Amino acid sequence: MTNISSGKKKIKNNSFKNTKKASTSKQMISYEKKEHWKGGTLLAPIPPALVTVGTMENPNVLTIGWTGILNTIPPKTYISVRKERHSYQMLMDTREFVINLPSANLVKAVDFCGVRSGKDINKFKETNLNPARCPNVSAPLILECPLHLECKVTDTVDLGSHTMFLADIVGCVVAEECINQDGKLEIEKCNLLAYAHGAYFSLGKQLGTFGYSVKKKKTKRKNSQQR
Numbered sequence: 623m624t625n626i627s628s629g630k631k632k633i634k635n636n637s638f639k640n641t642k643k644a645s646t647s648k649q650m651i652s653y654e655k656k657e658h659w660k661g662g663t664l665l666a667p668i669p670p671a672l673v674t675v676g677t678m679e680n681p682n683v684l685t686i687g688w689t690g691i692l693n694t695i696p697p698k699t700y701i702s703v704r705k706e707r708h709s710y711q712m713l714m715d716t717r718e719f720v721i722n723l724p725s726a727n728l729v730k731a732v733d734f735c736g737v738r739s740g741k742d743i744n745k746f747k748e749t750n751l752n753p754a755r756c757p758n759v760s761a762p763l764i765l766e767c768p769l770h771l772e773c774k775v776t777d778t779v780d781l782g783s784h785t786m787f788l789a790d791i792v793g794c795v796v797a798e799e800c801i802n803q804d805g806k807l808e809i810e811k812c813n814l815l816a817y818a819h820g821a822y823f824s825l826g827k828q829l830g831t832f833g834y835s836v837k838k839k840k841t842k843r844k845n846s847q848q849r
């Protein structure tokens with residue numbers, strides 16, 4: 623009983639009373655006002671990653687939207703790549719790649735690497751992106767990006783239009799300018815690029831941090847004691 627009542631109290635403390643209601647009118651929030659579309663890839667925003675493949679001697683880069691985190695321990699990711707991409711065979715041969723997360727200022731290069739093939743041109747030269755050696759994989763990283771995930775492929779799954787390259791994230795490389803004095807990553811300094819429904823965006827302002835919705839407010843006194 624005690625648990626139940628304290629649980630209730632908690633919810634009350636963290637109530638959403640300050641949240642503005644969209645509308646009080648039932649008409650506005652009616653399910654009838656939603657359109658039903660057929661299944662599609664409408665997940666947004668996603669990172670438009672610059673994925674590097676090959677080696678320092680023979681590198682290539684392509685833009686990848688179909689990526690994400692699959693597991694925490696061990697850290698696992700994937701990229702889904704069409705067979706007709708020049709990078710596809712390179713991935714099959716080396717079974718390694720790097721996910722480079724681009725800053726908003728790289729948007730033009732990101733788009734270019736997603737519409738031109740390494741079969742025809744050297745995309746590093748064309749975009750002035752610079753490859754550099756990675757600590758754990760033979761694929762290079764892109765110096766101009768602030769964050770890099772070094773990946774080793776563990777499985778490939780033919781899903782239809784794309785083949786999924788499932789991979790262990792064996793190392794991360796982080797630009798010094800995004801790390802604070804306590805050695806922590808300050809992600810807002812990376813100014814990451816986002817992609818949503820065919821368009822590129824920069825991230826907006828930070829609205830909260832993990833768990834903030836249930837965090838108890840520190841009293842002024844406690845705060846001053848901590849300092």
Ligand SMILES: Cc1cc2nc3c(=O)[nH]c(=O)nc-3n(C[C@H](O)[C@H](O)[C@H](O)COP(=O)(O)O)c2cc1C
Nearest residue numbers: 684685686687688703704707708709736738739740
């Ligand atoms: C924003 C964006 C996201 C893309 N995502 C993917 C993807 O997830 N998988 C894929 O196979 N191609 C994707 N592409 C297309 C490839 O990047 C493009 O075909 C590229 O030219 C392939 O390069 P390559 O032939 O040098 O390997 C994307 C393109 C853009 C612009």
